[in-house]
Amino acid sequence: xxxxxxxxxxxxxxxxxxxxxxxxxxxxxxxxxxxxxxxxxxxxxxxxxxxxxxxxxxxxxxxxxxxxxxxxxxxxxxxxxxxxxxxxxxxxxxxxxxxxxxxxxxxxxxxxxxxxxxxxxxxxxxxxxxxxxxxxxxxxxxxxxxxxxxxxxxxxxxxxxxxxxxxxxxxxxxxxxxxxxxxxxxxxxxxxxxxxxxxxxxxxxxxxxxxxxxxxxxxxxxxxxxxxxxxxxxxxxxxxxxxxxxxxxxxxxxxxxxxxxxxx
Amino acid sequence: xxxxxxxxxxxxxxxxxxxxxxxxxxxxxxxxxxxxxxxxxxxxxxxxxxxxxxxxxxxxxxxxxxxxxxxxxxxxxxxxxxxxxxxxxxxxxxxxxxxxxxxxxxxxxxxxxxxxxxxxxxxxxxxxxxxxxxxxxxxxxxxxxxxxxxxxxxxxxxxxxxxxxxxxxxxxxxxxxxxxxxxxxxxxxxxxxxxxxxxxxxxxxxxxxxxxxxxxxxxxxxxxxxxxxxxxxxxxxxxxxxxxxxxxxxxxxxxxxxxxxxxxxxxxxxxxxxxxxxxxxxxxxxxxxxxxxxxxxxxx
Numbered sequence: 395x396x397x398x399x400x401x402x403x404x405x406x407x408x409x410x411x412x413x414x415x416x417x418x419x420x421x422x423x424x425x426x427x428x429x430x431x432x433x434x435x436x437x438x439x440x441x442x443x444x445x446x447x448x449x450x451x452x453x454x455x456x457x458x459x460x461x462x463x464x465x466x467x468x469x470x471x472x473x474x475x476x477x478x479x480x481x482x483x484x485x486x487x488x489x490x491x492x493x494x495x496x497x498x499x500x501x502x503x504x505x506x507x508x509x510x511x512x513x514x515x516x517x518x519x520x521x522x523x524x525x526x527x528x529x530x531x532x533x534x535x536x537x538x539x540x541x542x543x544x545x546x547x548x549x550x551x552x553x554x555x556x557x558x559x560x561x562x563x564x565x566x567x568x569x570x571x572x573x574x575x576x577x578x579x580x581x582x583x584x585x586x587x588x589x590x591x592x593x594x595x596x597x598x599x600x601x602x603x604x605x606x607x608x609x610x611x612x613x614x615x616x617x618x619x620x621x622x623x624x625x626x627x628x629x630x631x632x633x634x635x636x637x638x639x640x641x642x643x644x645x646x647x648x649x650x651x652x653x654x655x656x657x658x
Numbered sequence: 659x660x661x662x663x664x665x666x667x668x669x670x671x672x673x674x675x676x677x678x679x680x681x682x683x684x685x686x687x688x689x690x691x692x693x694x695x696x697x698x699x700x701x702x703x704x705x706x707x708x709x710x711x712x713x714x715x716x717x718x719x720x721x722x723x724x725x726x727x728x729x730x731x732x733x734x735x736x737x738x739x740x741x742x743x744x745x746x747x748x749x750x751x752x753x754x755x756x757x758x759x760x761x762x763x764x765x766x767x768x769x770x771x772x773x774x775x776x777x778x779x780x781x782x783x784x785x786x787x788x789x790x791x792x793x794x795x796x797x798x799x800x801x802x803x804x805x806x807x808x809x810x811x812x813x814x815x816x817x818x819x820x821x822x823x824x825x826x827x828x829x830x831x832x833x834x835x836x837x838x839x840x841x842x843x844x845x846x847x848x849x850x851x852x853x854x855x856x857x858x859x860x861x862x863x864x865x866x867x868x869x870x871x872x873x874x875x876x877x878x879x880x881x882x883x884x885x886x887x888x889x890x891x892x893x894x895x896x897x898x899x900x901x902x903x904x905x906x907x908x909x910x911x912x913x914x915x916x917x918x919x920x921x922x923x924x925x926x927x928x929x930x931x932x933x934x935x936x937x938x939x940x941x942x943x944x945x946x947x948x949x950x951x952x953x954x955x956x957x958x
Contacts, residue, residue, distance in 0.1 A: 473833030
């Protein structure tokens with residue numbers, strides 16, 4: 395479903411702040427794969443996701459989704475294939491607009507927008523039904539502005555919006571990190587449920603090593619712009635958090651000085 | 659205030675409300691402080707005056723003024739989106755360029771329209787319209803444009819445009835080309851502003867190369883006054899609010915004039931109104947209820 399080949403990305407080229415963020419990353423995801431991505435700060439995890447989403451052009455390499463070579467596509471065009479949820483709950487929704495307006499924007503993701511009334515009665519009913527599944531009581535608040543929702547509610551809404559029009563690939567960039575632990579668990583449960591229901595191909599960054607191993611079917615670890623570990627099936631099932639830690643130290647040849655790497 | 663002064667003020671307020679709808683579209687909906695307005699207002703007046711002066715149909719002339727404004731707005735939009743010039747500077751560049759363009763169109767700094775056929779002289783010939791023709795035509799125009807603006811902002815494209823002003827990153831990741839949205843919004847906005855310019859020129863029966871100076875601040879003042887007085891809970895309400903704000907702004911100006919201030923002091927008064935409105939925290943909270951909850955700022 396996703397094929398990333400030998401991508402390179404250097405930020406601030408030619409300046410004192412030059413930083414090689416991606417140093418030849420290759421990754422293949424089959425349809426329905428749910429891959430968790432771990433690694434210390436600056437390892438290139440977000441850069442990898444952002445380069446797939448098209449926030450910037452990569453220097454070298456090739457990105458394909460569902461057979462389409464999208465390396466040269468602008469971000470808005472990639473939206474027809476990729477949807478994403480950000481860490482910051484404020485980024486995924488338009489605060490001054492209503493829940494239903496936000497949802498209809500997501501429902502038209504990747505389609506050309508026309509000069510017709512945005513929301514039909516049928517669609518409103520559909521939104522209500524989808525919101526009911528979240529179990530947050532949002533189904534009665536369709537015309538409320540999103541700014542009235544809590545961070546967790548907004549993140550759940552963003553997640554729902556990301557799946558309304560089934561994406562070929564969904565990118566989750568620490569989408570539970572800014573939430574309180576209880577809400578984070580809820581949003582993560584929701585993530586697993588919708589991913590399983592829709593057989594979504596998913597790439598999820600997390601700083602929680604427990605989640606990294608318990609969620610999804612594959613785990614990759616990044617360090618200094620490379621993938622240094624790729625765990626699947628048996629190898630993954632037998633992995634413990636402590637051993638994952640040790641492997642990280644061994645593979646990267648350095649000690650972890652990173653308080654965000656949590657032993658959950 | 660005599661009835662005559664009052665109805666004159668009302669006429670002006672409704673005419674300028676057309677311009678204020680345009681300012682609302684960029685300033686509030688797109689969150690883009692567009693200074694093109696000063697130039698495009700005069701552009702509309704210049705196009706209409708020149709055509710009317712050379713004997714063209716005034717309705718056609720007003721329509722072409724609208725088109726001229728569309729182009730001016732698109733130009734600003736292209737400067738900003740394609741050449742990556744800041745919003746403020748893009749507007750100033752177009753505004754400055756338009757000063758020369760407007761003089762070219764008019765051929766001289768001032769065109770009188772006395773005793774020429776205008777849209778208002780046409781309306782005045784209808785039954786019962788001799789006295790209130792200007793008022794009625796301006797009212798109908800602003801209500802129709804306001805209604806169309808409301809309908810537009812509820813369409814798929816309109817929603818994408820509003821989201822572009824609210825959270826650009828989000829709507830781009832939903833597959834909308836935000837550059838196109840900005841160009842579209844700026845075009846429509848300046849189209850309305852130029853259209854208002856053509857109305858004002860025909861009503862005051864002259865066009866002048868400097869008549870657009872300070873128009874953006876008058877527009878901002880009207881938007882802010884309307885939002886504070888009427889509120890912004892829904893799109894429909896906000897549109898009515900800014901129309902109302904435009905009228906109130908003109909009433910305030912008329913009252914200030916009656917107090918004995920010279921017409922040349924008006925720009926100062928307008929600036930002071932806007933400064934007070936923007937700086938007093940209490941009012942500010944009502945005007946910018948969204949600030950702080952905008953994309954990328956703060957969590958929860």
